[in-house]
Amino acid sequence: MITGAQLYTIRQYIQTEPDIERSMKRIADIGYKTVQISAIGKIAPERLREICDQNGLKIVLTHTPPDRILFETDAVIKEHDILGCDYIGIGGMPDMYRMYDWVEMFGIDFREPAKKIAAAGKLFMYHNHDFEFGRFGSKNLIEHLVGMFGPDELGFTLDTYWVQAGGADVIQWINKLSGRLPVVHLKDMAMVSRERKMAPIGSGNLNWTGIFDAFAKAGTKYMMVEQDICDGSPFDALKSSYEFLAGAGYR
DSSP, rough: OEEEEEEEGGHHHHHHHHHHHHHHHHHHHHHHOEEEEOOOOOHHHHHHHHHHHHOEEEEEEEEHHHHHHHHHHHHHHHHHHHTTEEEEEESOOOOGGHHHHHHHHHHHHHHHHHHHHHTTTTTEEOOOOSSSSEETTTEHHHHHHHHHSSSTOEEEEEEHHHHHHHOOOOOHHHHTTTTTTTTTEEEEEEETTTTTEOTTSSSSSSSSHHHHOOOOOOOEEEOOOOOOOOOOOHHHHHHHHHHHHHHTTTT
């Protein structure tokens, strides 16, 4: 499994082209070889690909606005071809679908885009938070999602922190979603003054030995480090996580 940096972690440093250039160099200097594009400023996909190539960074996943996936599917696919990226993701379920009597509409609305993406040799990816583990009738929301799409139509960017925050067992859910987890998010959870807190990998309480083993068995290809909230520099947080992962044999 290959590690990478989820650029949402450094979102305030990737809003202009000069900052994108500076930030990609810093990411590469840490040691990362792959990135996920998320919350980035306006830049042509050709130029973004050029910057990443210059720094030896492969783009493996994006978070793309849901409306663009719905209504500009062909253009989104073309942009991902330019980026050399096979996984087209959304960062979460749009608010309108988060109701028990409307959640099934997500499957209806996104089925055709998902099929188009699959026909282009790519995969539509869904990133979870904690609410997907709440009950929606007889099943929780993530179980509804699993039933709406086939494995070739929807993958899951399982986020370790948010699974734990949702009161679910991280390793159990990796096993349940085996074969549908090509790209995942790594976040650690620490407890500070009885409050949960996002933390660099290896500095919290998650069972990383078990998690890595489960991801390997599930067929995961890329493990992307993401830390939404950092104490101090987000680059330092990414560096600390990289050093822990490299020490565990993952680069």
